[in-house]
Structures are given as C-alpha cells and as structure tokens.
Amino acid sequence: MDAVADALLDPWRTGIGLRALAEVALVGALGGALGFWVLRYRLVYGAESLAHGLLPGLVLAAVTGLPLVAGAALGIVVAAVLLALAAGEERTGPDTATAIVVTGLIGAGGLLAFARAVPARLGDLLFGDPLAVGASELAATAAVVLAAVAALVILDRPLTAVAFDPVGAPALGVRPAAVRLALLVLLAATVAVGARGLGNLLVLAALVAPAVAVERHARTPATAMAAGALVAVAAGVAGLYASYHAEIAAGGAVALALCAAAAIGRLTPRRAPAR
Amino acid sequence: MPSPIDALELPFMRTALAEVVLLGAAGGLLGAWIVLRELAFFTHAAGTVTFPGLVVADATGIAPQAAGAAVALAYAGGVHRAGARRHDEGAATGLLLVAALALGVVLASDLLDAGAGVDRLLFGTLLGLGTGDLVAGALAAVAALAATLALGPVWTASAFDEDGSRALGLPVRRADGLLLALVAVAVVAALPAVGALLVTAVFVVPAATARLLARDVRELLGLGVALAIGEGVLGLYLAYWLDVSPGPAIAALSALVWGAVATATAIRSRGARG
Amino acid sequence: MSGTARTPEGAAGRAPVEARGLTVGYGGRAVLEDVTFAAGPAETVAILGPNGGGKTTLLRALLGELVPLAGSVHLARPVACVAQSDRTRLDFPVSALDVALMGALARGRWWRRPGRSDREAARAALERVGLGAEADARFGALSGGQRRRVLLARALVQDAQVLLLDEPFAGVDQASAQRIVALFAELRAEGRTLLVTTHDIEGARAFDRVLCLNRRQVCFGPPGECLGRAALEATYGSEIVVLEDEGGPTRAITVQHHDR
Numbered sequence: 001m002d003a004v005a006d007a008l009l010d011p012w013r014t015g016i017g018l019r020a021l022a023e024v025a026l027v028g029a030l031g032g033a034l035g036f037w038v039l040r041y042r043l044v045y046g047a048e049s050l051a052h053g054l055l056p057g058l059v060l061a062a063v064t065g066l067p068l069v070a071g072a073a074l075g076i077v078v079a080a081v082l083l084a085l086a087a088g089e090e091r092t093g094p095d096t097a098t099a100i101v102v103t104g105l106i107g108a109g110g111l112l113a114f115a116r117a118v119p120a121r122l123g124d125l126l127f128g129d130p131l132a133v134g135a136s137e138l139a140a141t142a143a144v145v146l147a148a149v150a151a152l153v154i155l156d157r158p159l160t161a162v163a164f165d166p167v168g169a170p171a172l173g174v175r176p177a178a179v180r181l182a183l184l185v186l187l188a189a190t191v192a193v194g195a196r197g198l199g200n201l202l203v204l205a206a207l208v209a210p211a212v213a214v215e216r217h218a219r220t221p222a223t224a225m226a227a228g229a230l231v232a233v234a235a236g237v238a239g240l241y242a243s244y245h246a247e248i249a250a251g252g253a254v255a256l257a258l259c260a261a262a263a264i265g266r267l268t269p270r271r272a273p274a275r
Numbered sequence: 276m277p278s279p280i281d282a283l284e285l286p287f288m289r290t291a292l293a294e295v296v297l298l299g300a301a302g303g304l305l306g307a308w309i310v311l312r313e314l315a316f317f318t319h320a321a322g323t324v325t326f327p328g329l330v331v332a333d334a335t336g337i338a339p340q341a342a343g344a345a346v347a348l349a350y351a352g353g354v355h356r357a358g359a360r361r362h363d364e365g366a367a368t369g370l371l372l373v374a375a376l377a378l379g380v381v382l383a384s385d386l387l388d389a390g391a392g393v394d395r396l397l398f399g400t401l402l403g404l405g406t407g408d409l410v411a412g413a414l415a416a417v418a419a420l421a422a423t424l425a426l427g428p429v430w431t432a433s434a435f436d437e438d439g440s441r442a443l444g445l446p447v448r449r450a451d452g453l454l455l456a457l458v459a460v461a462v463v464a465a466l467p468a469v470g471a472l473l474v475t476a477v478f479v480v481p482a483a484t485a486r487l488l489a490r491d492v493r494e495l496l497g498l499g500v501a502l503a504i505g506e507g508v509l510g511l512y513l514a515y516w517l518d519v520s521p522g523p524a525i526a527a528l529s530a531l532v533w534g535a536v537a538t539a540t541a542i543r544s545r546g547a548r549g
Numbered sequence: 550m551s552g553t554a555r556t557p558e559g560a561a562g563r564a565p566v567e568a569r570g571l572t573v574g575y576g577g578r579a580v581l582e583d584v585t586f587a588a589g590p591a592e593t594v595a596i597l598g599p600n601g602g603g604k605t606t607l608l609r610a611l612l613g614e615l616v617p618l619a620g621s622v623h624l625a626r627p628v629a630c631v632a633q634s635d636r637t638r639l640d641f642p643v644s645a646l647d648v649a650l651m652g653a654l655a656r657g658r659w660w661r662r663p664g665r666s667d668r669e670a671a672r673a674a675l676e677r678v679g680l681g682a683e684a685d686a687r688f689g690a691l692s693g694g695q696r697r698r699v700l701l702a703r704a705l706v707q708d709a710q711v712l713l714l715d716e717p718f719a720g721v722d723q724a725s726a727q728r729i730v731a732l733f734a735e736l737r738a739e740g741r742t743l744l745v746t747t748h749d750i751e752g753a754r755a756f757d758r759v760l761c762l763n764r765r766q767v768c769f770g771p772p773g774e775c776l777g778r779a780a781l782e783a784t785y786g787s788e789i790v791v792l793e794d795e796g797g798p799t800r801a802i803t804v805q806h807h808d809r
Binding site (some may be wrong): 038039044045048049085088091092093095096097098099100101102104105106107108109110111115122123126127135201202203204208209211212223246247248249251252253255259264 | 291310313315316318365368371372373374376377378379380381383385389393394397398400472473475476479483486487517518519520522523525526527528529530531533534537540541544
Binding site for chain 2 (some may be wrong): 626627628632641654707
C-alpha cells in the first residue's frame with residue numbers, strides 16, 4: 001500500500017512538481033473549455049499556424065532573458081499580422097500562403113536559436129518544459145487563465161449566437177466580426193501561456209484534444225466545456241505521472257496523454273439518450 | 276564573412292552543396308505540382324509525421340530513409356484514401372501531427388541522449404550528409420523529372436479543372452495518388468538536409484515564388500528549379516557562415532524572397548490598374 | 550430513334566444517350582424522378598427546367614457521377630462535357646491554346662506529349678469558336694463568354710460523338726451566343742449528339758427535341774409539343790412570363806433567380 005501511495009504522491013513532493021501540476025492543470029482547464037469554440041468556429045488550422053509561427057518570439061525571449069510568456073505574446077502578434085497579410089495574397093492560395101509564413105517563422109526561430117554561442121535550448125521551447133516553471137510565471141499564467149475563463153463566461157451568449165446563426169446575429173445586437181476577434185484573442189492568449197508548459201509545437205493538443213474527446217458525448221455547450229476542462233486536467237496529470245515514473249519528456253507525455261484522451265473519446269460509442 | 280571558395284574546400288561542404296542542388300531540382304519540379312494542386316499542407320504534414328520514425332531509426336541503426344519513407348507513404352496512403360488533402364478543420368490531422376511530434380520527443384528523451392539529436396532531426400544538418408543522402412537526393416530529382424514529363428499534362432489538366440478532366444476520361448484519381456506518393460518519398464530525401472519541420476522550404480516556397488512570376492507551366496517549372504537551387508545554395512552558405520543548420524537558413528531566406536516578390540508584384544499590378 | 554451504323558458503340562440500334570425510368574438523388578433522397586428519353590446521332594436536345602429542377606443532376610447522372618436510385622442510364626463514351634459553373638481556375642498559368650489542347654489528352658494515350666497535329670487541331674477548334682486570335686492569351690484574362698468558348702473548343706478537340714453542355718449561354722454576350730448556336734448546327738450536321746441545358750425558351754425552338762424537367766420529366770418531344778403553354782407552365786410554374794399566346798407558338802421567357 002505504501003508503495004502505491006508513494007507512487008501517487010512522489011511527483012508532488014517538490015515545488016517543481018507542484019508548479020508543473022498547477023501549470024498543466026491551469027492551461028488544460030482553459031484549453032479544454034475554449035476548445036469547444038475552437039472546434040465550432042473551425043479554428044484548428046489557424047491555431048496550429050499561430051502556435052508554430054510564434055517560435056521567433058519565444059526564442060528571442062529565451063535569448064534575452066525576458067519572460068517566455070512575453071516572448072510568446074510578441075511572437076503571436078507578429079505571426080498573426082504576417083498570416084493576415086499573406087492571406088491577402090491572391091495569387092498564392094490561402095493554405096500555401098500560410099505554409100510559407102509558418103515556414104519562414106520557424107526558420108527565423110531556428111536561426112535565432114542556433115546562431116548563438118549558447119543555444120536557447122530550442123527543444124524546451126518547441127516541446128515545453130513544465131518542470132521549469134517558476135513561481136512568478138505560474139502566477140502570470142493563473143492570472144491570464146482566470147481572465148480568459150471570465151471572458152468565456154461573459155462571451156457565452158454572443159459566441160453561441162454567432163456560431164448558431166452568424167447571419168441573424170446582428171439582429172440580436174451581436175456583431176459577428178467582434179465576436180470572432182474576441183475569440184481569436186482568447187485563442188492567442190491560451191496559446192501564448194500554453195507554449196511555456198507544452199511548447200509551441202504541442203500546445204495545440206491542449207486546445208483541441210479535450211474538445212474532441214468530449215464532442216460526441218456532451219449534450220450542451222456548458223457540459224462540453226466543463227467536461228473538456230476535466231478531461232484536460234486528468235490527461236495532464238496522467239502525463240505528468242508518466243513523465244515522472246518513466247523518465248520521459250514531460251511536455252511530450254502530457255501531449256500524448258491528451259491525444260490519447262481524444263482518441264478514446266472519439267472511439268467510445270455514444271450512449272443512447274436517456275428517456 | 277567567410278569566402279565561398281574556401282568553404283568549398285571542405286569535403287562536407289561539397290557534399291552539402293551537391294545535396295542542396297539535387298534537392299533543389301526535385302523541389303522545384305515537384306513544387307510546381309504541389310503549388311498547382313494545393314498540397315502545401317500535405318507536404319508539411321508528410322515531413323512532420325516522419326519525426327518519430329527518424330528517432331527510432333537513429334536509436335536502432337535502421338536507415339532513416341527507410342523509416343521515414345514507411346511513415347510518409349503510410350500517411351500519403353491514408354490521405355489518398357480519405358480523399359481530403361487540405362488541412363483538417365475537424366482536428367484529426369492537427370492532432371495526428373501533434374501526436375507524431377510528441378511521440379518523437381518522448382521516444383527521444385528515452386532513447387537518445389542529447390537534445391542535439393532532436394534538433395538535427397527537426398532542422399537538418401550541415402555536417403552529417405553522406406553518400407547515401409546524395410543517392411536519395413539524386414533519385415528524388417530523377418523521379419521528379421520523369422514524373423513531370425509523363426504526368427505533367429494530366430496534373431495540369433486536373434489542377435485546372437478537376438471535374439472536366441475526369442469527364443475527359445483522364446485518370447485523375449490515380450495521377451493524384453501518384454503525386455502524393457512521389458511527394459512523400461521526395462520529402463524523405465530532404466529530411467537529412469533540412470529536417471522534418473522545414474521540407475516546405477524546398478518543396479513549396481520556391482515554387483510558390485515562381486508561380487507569382489511564371490506565365491505558363493513550363494516557366495513555372497524552370498523558374499521553380501532555379502529558385503529552389505539558388506535559395507538552397509545561398510541558404511547553405513548562410514548556414515555555414517552563421518554556424519546553423521541548413522533548414523532554418525533556407526527556410527527564412529526562401530520565405531523572405533517570396534514576401535519580396537509578392538510585395539513587388541502586388542505593387543506592380545496595383546500600379547498597372549491605377 | 551434511328552440506330553445507324555454511326556453510333557459509337559457499334560451496337561446497332563442503341564442510341565448514344567438513353568435514360569429509362571431514371572431516378573437520381575443525393576443521400577438517398579430523389580431530386581429527379583422517372584426520366585425516360587433517348588437521343589441519336591445528329592440530334593440536338595435542349596433540356597429546360599427551373600433552377601433546382603434537376604438539369605445538372607441529369608447531366609451528372611449521365612456522366613456516371615451519380616448512381617441511379619432507380620432505372621438505368623446509358624451514355625456512349627467518349628463524351629465531351631462543358632460544365633456550367635466556372636470551376637476552372639482563373640489565375641492558372643495556361644493560355645487559351647493550352648486549355649483547348651487539354652482536349653487532345655482524351656484522344657489516344659494521355660501520356661503522350663501533344664504533337665503537331667494536336668496543336669493544329671487545337672488552333673482550328675479555337676478558330677471555329679471565333680477565338681483564333683486569342684490563342685496565346687492567358688485563359689484567366691478572357692471574358693466570361695470567351696472562357697466558355699475556350700472550354701467549348703476543348704470539347705471540339707476531343708472530337709467526341711456526344712457533347713453535354715450545361716448552360717453554355719449563361720453570361721455570354723450576344724455575338725458569342727450566335728457563334729455558339731451556329732457551331733451547334735455544324736456539329737449536328739457532322740452527325741454528333743448534343744445535349745444542352747438552357748434557360749432560353751426561344752432558343753430551344755431550334756433544337757430537334759426538348760426535354761422539360763421539374764424534379765420529374767414533364768415532357769420530351771419536338772419543340773412544338775413541349776414548348777406549348779401547358780408544358781411550360783408545368784415545368785416552370787411561376788418562374789415564367791408568357792409574352793404571347795394567341796395564334797402562333799407560345800412565346801415566353803423565364804424569370805431566373807440568381808443568388809449571387
């Protein structure tokens with residue numbers, strides 16, 4: 001019994017482990033809830049492009065000693081602007097233009113990271129390092145997550161209205177463009193804070209996998225968001241456990257756990273509605 | 276700034292240069308079809324998806340080309356069967372790529388020692404290219420040329436008007452499958468030099484730039500090859516000078532060139548209209 | 550139905566285009582029911598009907614893109630097809646000649662490079678549609694009517710016995726339309742079979758037969774029979790404006806609703 005108790009409690013006996021847990025739980029909860037709208041508004045590819053494209057910002061922050069969240073925020077703004085500009089290039093298809101921008105930004109990030117005497121531990125930026133989260137970083141993450149969740153609650157009606165009937169929404173006093181923009185900002189904020197723990201390549205898992213896992217099973221948006229958050233936290237914890245006991249990369253383990261949850265949720269047959 | 280002539284005296288630079296030229300030929304030729312058929316995302320995904328296979332190959336001594344080709348072709352087969360080559364808004368493809376990357380890094384943390392291994396697999400290497408890689412590059416270039424000669428007209432017709440071409444009786448679906456398979460295999464040839472994350476720098480960006488300037492398909496092919504080789508060589512020199520992997524150097528350079536050409540042509544056409 | 554030895558299939562008596570009790574739809578639900586008609590060599594058939602009435606659906610069924618829910622359909626290959634919507638790419642790096650040349654891919658083996666005779670055929674086809682001078686112009690730079698004619702030229706290069714054309718007159722200027730009508734007469738004289746969907750009731754009078762569709766077959770027969778007032782009203786319902794009905798043939802035009 002003691003061995004089991006040890007196995008369950010050991011990872012959390014240190015400050016490092018606890019902060020990692022808190023980080024993963026916070027980001028997971030936000031991602032799990034927001035993911036419902038990401039799927040509804042078909043923003044998966046956009047989220048992926050933004051996440052990949054913010055690499056130079058991350059590297060710059062790592063190299064100059066700024067907090068990584070700041071770098072991620074800067075990187076995402078630059079990526080968003082470039083992606084928007086590229087999408088306007090008519091002769092290059094939108095998919096191709098996005099691919100070009102992302103290629104260029106990843107390349108720029110790589111250049112910045114390698115072209116130093118001390119490389120900026122590119123792997124940690126790409127794949128995340130939840131075990132290196134400091135107390136102040138954690139506080140910042142918590143603040144952003146709380147604000148984002150509050151925003152989600154406030155925006156619930158407009159988001160639903162525009163998702164359900166974008167053409168009729170203005171009649172209800174809701175402007176689709178403004179709502180979409182707000183959602184994009186929330187998306188960007190989530191990606192920016194999530195890139196710390198999961199890395200810019202894997203943060204998409206937190207945004208998309210929990211929502212996919214519960215998509216078939218949740219009946220209402222509120223249920224979907226709450227369930228998504230729970231699934232995300234559970235998967236995050238599972239991933240951290242695996243990382244601790246099997247001594248594998250933490251960010252990767254969490255991402256894999258999230259993807260596994262998505263697969264399980266997808267393959268589980270839907271229960272017949274209770275009469 | 277180091278002298279290019281001096282750089283060429285180093286054997287690894289000569290190998291890298293030959294590789295980049297061969298990859299540029301393949302990339303410019305196939306890139307034309309990738310751009311016309313809008314397969315940019317597929318190309319990126321095919322490269323990314325090989326990452327865990329490369330990690331396993333690295334750790335177990337299997338030839339990386341074999342591992343990469345197996346994964347990439349499996350992905351191409353799945354995409355062809357599903358019929359959708361674009362990015363997936365329903366999240367399946369996005370999660371697949373994330374899972375591949377996560378699996379790769381988890382395996383690497385278990386099987387490989389230093390983080391440098393992961394960097395090399397994701398961004399390519401300047402020093403580690405060997406004869407095997409040159410052979411792969413040459414095969415890719417030859418295959419690209421042969422396919423362009425044989426299937427070019429069908430690919431052009433399908434890209435121009437898919438339904439009409441099918442009504443014409445052209446084997447659109449089979450030609451499409453062949454293109455996907457060819458891209459998958461060619462992408463694998465580029466992995467050692469530019470890495471799993473940046474194959475688009477060779478196979479998509481130069482051709483996209485050429486598309487902005489070319490007036491017909493033949494010009495698209497020729498210009499694409501010229502740009503791909505030119506950017507590859509210049510990027511290689513940059514990589515040598517800055518002591519970075521070739522992948523990021525070629526990627527940043529080619530994207531900048533595309534941006535410049537896109538801006539210039541946009542200004543020019545706006546001026547012509549105004 | 551004249552089954553002559555010129556039918557492409559070689560089977561004497563089998564019409565190149567034939568449908569019997571054809572019912573087609575999407576996802577199990579029928580959108581077009583019980584169509585029975587046939588067209589032989591040197592016959593032109595105008596297909597009329599309101600939007601959503603099943604004209605395009607019929608063409609897709611004839612081409613084999615839709616599996617019939619009931620009945621049968623037969624179409625002798627090779628067939629040339631000119632689609633309705635401009636789903637072709639306007640920014641594509643091809644000239645008018647390049648597009649016309651694509652028709653040559655259908656004849657013979659597609660892996661052979663287009664030869665001189667193919668090029669000459671393409672140029673001749675462009676001449677026939679009145680675009681000989683525009684052969685080297687970029688396809689996307691041409692007007693809508695010109696693009697439609699280039700696609701027609703592609704169909705000509707195919708040299709098929711059967712041609713299916715989906716609204717070839719839509720968005721086409723008067724001069725081009727007349728050219729196309731003259732071309733149809735030539736093709737008919739060459740013994741080919743033409744199926745043309747159109748909204749132009751007056752223009753349909755020049756065809757050998759008319760097929761009226763409104764989610765089902767309303768009429769199939771000579772223009773005199775199927776373009777009478779009763780048939781037109783059954784086909785178009787309220788989407789029709791009758792101009793003249795006394796004495797001579799009913800003159801009417803359709804009212805089209807364009808969503809764009």
